[in-house]
Amino acid sequence: xxxxxxxxxxxxxxxxxxxxxxxxxxxxxxxxxxxxxxxxxxxxxxxxxxxxxxxxxxxxxxxxxxxxxxxxxxxxxxxxxxxxxxxxxxxxxxxxxxxxxxxxxxxxxxxxxxxxxxxxxxxxxxxxxxxxxxxxxxxxxxxxxxxxxxxxxxxxxxxxxxxxxxxxxxxxxxxxxxxxxxxxxxxxxxxxxxxxxxxxxxxxxxxxxxxxxxxxxxx
Amino acid sequence: xxxxxxxxxxxxxxxxxxxxxxxxxxxxxxxxxxxxxxxxxxxxxxxxxxxxxxxxxxxxxxxxxxxxxxxxxxxxxxxxxxxxxxxxxxxxxxxxxxxxxxx
Amino acid sequence: xxxxxxxxxxxxxxxxxxxxxxxxxxxxxxxxxxxxxxxxxxxxxxxxxxxxxxxxxxxxxxxxxxxxxxxxxxxxxxxxxxxxxxxxxxxxxxxxxxxxxxxxxxxxxxxxxxxxxxxxxxxxxxxxxxxxxxxxxxxxxxxxxxxxxxxxxxxxxxxxxxxxxxxxxxxxxxxxxxxxxxxxxxxxxxxxxxxxxxxxxxxxxxxxxxxxxxxxxxxxxxxxxxxxxxxxxxxxxxxxxxxxxxxxxxxxxxxxxxxxxxxxxxxxx
Amino acid sequence: xxxxxxxxxxxxxxxxxxxxxxxxxxxxxxxxxxxxxxxxxxxxxxxxxxxxxxxxxxxxxxxxxxxxxxxxxxxxxxxxxxxxxxxxxxxxxxxxxxxxxxxxxxxxxxxxxxxxxxxxxxxxxxxxxxxxxxxxxxxxxxxxxxxxxxxxxxxxxxxxxxxxxxxxxxxxxxxxxxxxxxxxxxxxxx
Numbered sequence: 001x002x003x004x005x006x007x008x009x010x011x012x013x014x015x016x017x018x019x020x021x022x023x024x025x026x027x028x029x030x031x032x033x034x035x036x037x038x039x040x041x042x043x044x045x046x047x048x049x050x051x052x053x054x055x056x057x058x059x060x061x062x063x064x065x066x067x068x069x070x071x072x073x074x075x076x077x078x079x080x081x082x083x084x085x086x087x088x089x090x091x092x093x094x095x096x097x098x099x100x101x102x103x104x105x106x107x108x109x110x111x112x113x114x115x116x117x118x119x120x121x122x123x124x125x126x127x128x129x130x131x132x133x134x135x136x137x138x139x140x141x142x143x144x145x146x147x148x149x150x151x152x153x154x155x156x157x158x159x160x161x162x163x164x165x166x167x168x169x170x171x172x173x174x175x176x177x178x179x180x181x182x183x184x185x186x187x188x189x190x191x192x193x194x195x196x197x198x199x200x201x202x203x204x205x206x207x208x209x210x211x212x213x214x215x216x217x218x219x
Numbered sequence: 220x221x222x223x224x225x226x227x228x229x230x231x232x233x234x235x236x237x238x239x240x241x242x243x244x245x246x247x248x249x250x251x252x253x254x255x256x257x258x259x260x261x262x263x264x265x266x267x268x269x270x271x272x273x274x275x276x277x278x279x280x281x282x283x284x285x286x287x288x289x290x291x292x293x294x295x296x297x298x299x300x301x302x303x304x305x306x307x308x309x310x311x312x313x314x315x316x317x318x319x320x321x322x
Numbered sequence: 323x324x325x326x327x328x329x330x331x332x333x334x335x336x337x338x339x340x341x342x343x344x345x346x347x348x349x350x351x352x353x354x355x356x357x358x359x360x361x362x363x364x365x366x367x368x369x370x371x372x373x374x375x376x377x378x379x380x381x382x383x384x385x386x387x388x389x390x391x392x393x394x395x396x397x398x399x400x401x402x403x404x405x406x407x408x409x410x411x412x413x414x415x416x417x418x419x420x421x422x423x424x425x426x427x428x429x430x431x432x433x434x435x436x437x438x439x440x441x442x443x444x445x446x447x448x449x450x451x452x453x454x455x456x457x458x459x460x461x462x463x464x465x466x467x468x469x470x471x472x473x474x475x476x477x478x479x480x481x482x483x484x485x486x487x488x489x490x491x492x493x494x495x496x497x498x499x500x501x502x503x504x505x506x507x508x509x510x511x512x513x514x515x516x517x518x519x520x521x522x523x524x525x526x527x528x529x530x531x532x533x534x535x536x537x538x539x540x541x542x543x544x545x546x547x548x549x550x551x552x553x554x555x556x557x558x559x560x561x562x563x564x565x566x567x568x569x570x571x572x573x574x575x576x577x578x579x580x581x582x583x584x585x586x587x588x589x590x591x
Numbered sequence: 592x593x594x595x596x597x598x599x600x601x602x603x604x605x606x607x608x609x610x611x612x613x614x615x616x617x618x619x620x621x622x623x624x625x626x627x628x629x630x631x632x633x634x635x636x637x638x639x640x641x642x643x644x645x646x647x648x649x650x651x652x653x654x655x656x657x658x659x660x661x662x663x664x665x666x667x668x669x670x671x672x673x674x675x676x677x678x679x680x681x682x683x684x685x686x687x688x689x690x691x692x693x694x695x696x697x698x699x700x701x702x703x704x705x706x707x708x709x710x711x712x713x714x715x716x717x718x719x720x721x722x723x724x725x726x727x728x729x730x731x732x733x734x735x736x737x738x739x740x741x742x743x744x745x746x747x748x749x750x751x752x753x754x755x756x757x758x759x760x761x762x763x764x765x766x767x768x769x770x771x772x773x774x775x776x777x778x779x780x781x
Contacts, residue, residue, distance in 0.1 A: 040566055042491075042567065044562075044565065044566065045561060045562055045565035045566050045567035045568065046553075046558065046559040046560060046561060046562060046565070046567070047559060047560045047562055048559050048560070049554075049559050049560030052494075052554075052557060052558060052559040052560070053559060054559055056493060056494040056495065056557065056558055056559055057493055057494075057558070057559070058493075059491075059492065059493050062492075062497070063492040063493055063497055066492050066497070067490050067491045067492045067499060068490075070490035070492075070499065070501045070505065071490075071501065071505060071520075115494075115495050115496065115557045116554050116555060116557055117554050117557075117558075117559065117560060118554060130512060131511045131512055132511065140351075140513075141512045141513045142512065142513075143509070143510050143511040143512050143513075143514075144508075144509050144510050145502075145503065145506070145509050145510075145511065145516075181497075181502045183495070183496040183497060183498075184497065188495045188496070188497070189495070190495060190496065
């Protein structure tokens with residue numbers, strides 16, 4: 001992980017100013033509309049609601065670049081920049097232990113609420129993994145936007161590189177895929193470190209339903 | 220008084236099929252509003268369907284019939300000009316009757 | 323009817339696989355459930371309420387909305403919804419059905435619509451708002467007609483272009499854009515199939531079904547509600563009813579759906 | 592044998608009665624029907640049966656039309672048809688609902704013993720239908736018993752039940768009791 005950090009600092013220093021310049025244009029896309037009244041901005045179409053303030057319309061670098069290049073290849077320099085910046089921000093467990101309670105991880109994986117304008121900010125956020133991923137064989141209500149994570153730990157084992165890789169994916173998937181559609185669960189503060197550990201346990205624990213064999217098909 | 224029902228009745232080979240949708244919240248009394256206050260029960264208890272003046276179906280309902288209830292049944296008979304009417308009464312004493320004429 | 327055909331198709335696929343087998347993308351496990359609703363959509367109850375409102379004089383001026391021009395002439399509602407949003411010379415704006423309705427309630431009936439504009443949708447278990455009932459009724463007057471959202475006025479073309487841009491805009495703590503969920507074919511969230519809304523095919527299967535009766539809410543919801551609720555799930559702040567972004571997005575979807583059959587009000591889970 | 596059920600009821604007291612079960616389903620002509628409030632308020636299947644008067648026999652003569660899996664427990668289409676001659680009542684029950692008895696339907700002569708409706712189902716569980724049937728059976732007594740020409744009417748009453756498994760993808764929001772046992776798999780993205 002230290003390698004990522006060092007690398008990204010270097011890249012940031014070298015490319016920072018040109019990147020910011022490039023993104024200034026991209027980020028203005030919605031209001032750069034040629035004939036729209038000049039006073040129209042994105043914020044005019046929204047109003048603060050519940051815990052969702054207008055600050056959420058402010059795009060970061062990754063969001064600007066990935067909006068511009070949605071469905072298209074991201075230019076190499078920008079891709080490298082996003083990857084480096086993402087990798088640099090990953091915070092690994094302070095105690096070196098990746099695993100929490102898989103049962104709580106299951107709850108997080110199945111909970112879809114959190115950070116919506118109508119959600120109670122006092123409740124813990126969900127991870128909503130099942131919205132996009134297949135996980136435990138027993139849960140049929142899974143989405144298909146992401147790859148199947150069935151048998152995740154059983155197929156991959158628990159070596160340090162795979163644990164670190166998975167943690168990084170959860171923290172900020174852009175460290176591997178510049179315009180990943182997966183939320184930055186750690187980086188954006190969607191899930192806490194203990195919650196991430198619970199999800200890790202759900203993915204890797206041999207007793208977790210994720211790693212249990214699929215039930216025999218009915219005759 | 221409630222909002223109007225949608226009643227469809229069609230006669231085929233001497234059998235009349237009735238399909239009705241009723242506008243009613245069918246509150247169970249178990250739900251709470253966003254502020255946490257219980258929402259009082261409000262549901263249809265009784266439904267009576269008539270072919271002209273003859274009762275062709277009677278029903279007793281609890282609160283677990285879905286919101287905006289649907290009801291479908293069939294009775295023998297029915298000729299153009301005949302009336303099919305449905306009346307509901309809910310737990311607050313409110314009631315509503317609607318009818319259609321067979322064509 | 324398109325809807326019916328797709329139910330049958332989904333059901334056939336469902337029956338074709340062994341129980342317990344992994345669910346393939348293109349089949350819908352709820353095809354049987356949905357088909358059982360047949361033509362008995364509770365949205366019709368709301369249409370009836372909307373029809374009564376349409377024929378009832380209202381507002382301080384005690385007139386009906388019969389003088390409202392939805393783009394095809396005063397009071398013409400047959401086929402009007404299939405051609406909205408469109409540019410209206412009297413306001414100099416591209417408007418959708420809902421903003422036009424509010425405009426007419428205000429200008430023709432003399433109503434104060436500020437409360438309705440602020441809270442356009444009914445709460446769960448509460449009576450539908452006038453806007454929802456009228457939308458259901460007016461949309462139903464386009465049933466069976468092809469979607470034909472115009473692109474003649476420059477502002478109509480601008481709305482489409484801006485809608486397309488917003489569709490890809492990633493923001494908020496989850497980095498979601500419309501494209502996050504709606505830019506791939508045959509995907510689903512949990513078991514809910516996701517239309518690919520940046521393609522003609524995807525927009526065509528979806529646009530003409532709104533407004534729709536939502537089973538989960540026991541109410542008819544409009545296409546503006548659909549946009550606002552997507553924004554909620556994107557973790558964005560509240561999308562203002564009738565705002566530029568809302569109308570741009572509806573225009574973007576509608577133009578792509580041109581030629582598809584209007585089936586609204588639809589029935590959704 | 593097309594005897595009029597309702598007029599028969601009025602004279603049934605003088606006739607020999609044979610009940611095939613211990614059921615004491617409320618036996619009233621439609622005009623005198625009284626809503627069985629206790630059955631609607633009962634909180635378990637057994638209690639519903641008890642307030643209706645007995646335990647029904649299992650039957651394969653009740654035909655269900657329900658989806659195998661329902662997308663939303665708040666609205667589950669259900670149709671029930673009884674193939675038992677003389678069926679005059681059908682009830683729909685949902686095992687795990689706070690109050691299992693959902694609805695009772697009374698069919699006068701001339702109405703098919705079939706009903707289709709939509710019900711709330713708290714969580715994955717069994718949906719049951721009860722059918723009550725009664726009809727007059729005319730029994731010809733054998734000549735060699737010395738009763739030439741006699742007939743006697745038997746009121747044959749049946750009280751039956753059948754169940755069908757229902758899977759609910761999304762729990763009915765009102766079902767406090769069951770929802771807590773199994774959190775609904777709600778995705779926040781749709």
